[in-house]
Amino acid sequence: MIELKNDIKIEPLKCLRGDYLYNECSLCVDACPQDALSIKTKRVNIAHSICNGCAGCVGVCPTQAIGLSHINKSAEILKFIGDKNSSLSCEDMKFCLSMIHVEEFISMGLRKEEMICDLSKCAKCEINKENKLLDTIEKNIEQSNDFLSFFEKSVKKTYEIKKQDRREIFRKFTQNLLKAQEEEVGFSEVYHVELPTHRQLFQNSLKSVVLDLKDTVIVGEFDFIKNKKIDFNTCTNCGDCVQFCPTNALSYSSDKMTVLFQDSKCIACHICDDICKPKSFSNEPSLDLVNVAFSRASKLIEHHLAVCSECKTPFSQKKDERICSRCVDFTTNYSDIFKMASE
Secondary structure (H helix, E strand, O other): OOOOOOOEEEOOOOOHHHHOOOOOOOHHHHHOOOOOEEEEOOEEEEOOOOOOOOOOOOOOOOOOOEEEOOOOHHHHHHHHHHOOOOEEOHHHHOOOHHHOOHHHHHHHHHHOOOOEEEOOOOOOOOOOHHHHHHHHHHHHHHHHHHHHHHHOOOOEEEOOOOOOOHHHHHHHOOOOOHHHHHHHHHHHHHOOOOOOHHHHHHHHHHHHHHOOOOOOEEEOOOOOOOEEEEOOOOOOOOOHHHHHOOOOOEEEOOOOOEEEEOOOOOOOOOHHHHHOOOOOEEEEOEEEHHHHHHOOOEEEEEOOEEEOOOOOOEEEOOOOOOOOHHHHHHHHHHHHHHHHHHO
């Protein structure tokens, strides 16, 4: 049986809406079957009197801003990875599978020889109102399979009700999970505040397979991670993207002339796209799995400074221009003001 407790907590400082005022992420609100989550004053609020603790919101949050106090999801997933059992169900995990993030599905799919999600009880589940939780599970599995197809693996689904023998039930409670337990210790050692644990598990899972691949570049775009690029001709080096990136996926070199990018930290929040005034950002439809697994940084853009001959202010020089864009704009659009004054 699933243990339902109404102890969901929201950490506002981890929420994307707290990182950037105009961010419009509503994944948790859209996934809630109880309509217990809402947006008020541009912040996520929860009505505990309505919430039933299904935790469907947990599995869609990219920053792990929402969680349950009584469930250690990472520990349960690591136990499943270390177990020989290939079937994953809510009864095994003691929580609804909608709580599992797409990156955790990918991690399990990479580590297990075979993985089958038992969704046989979803249709008649009392907390699965309007099939919202089932829709979340199926969508996360579908996204994970898009990624896993590169490794010729997949997370399978079954809707058939089948009986289990006693040996299989007993196996679920075995404690010979040394490998999984060792990795859990590793989590606490390499934990970074800005990265959610599902991303750390995802990286660790990639490390276990990526070095055996002949081609480490995967082509495609995914909702949970992006590979960014910046248009040199339009970027002004204002620094807003670096300042507002919630996971530090974007960073500066020591002289602040080069913007570096770690796709391993990108959670596809789109804040950099939204905050960039000249709209210099776009997505590269490919990922280097070595960069993702080992947190390697790539150079997105390198600027060269010049001093404006008019205002004497340093600016990012694109070619061989000697006047900054602000002075050019002022001369073009407002030079008539001085003519009128002289006349």
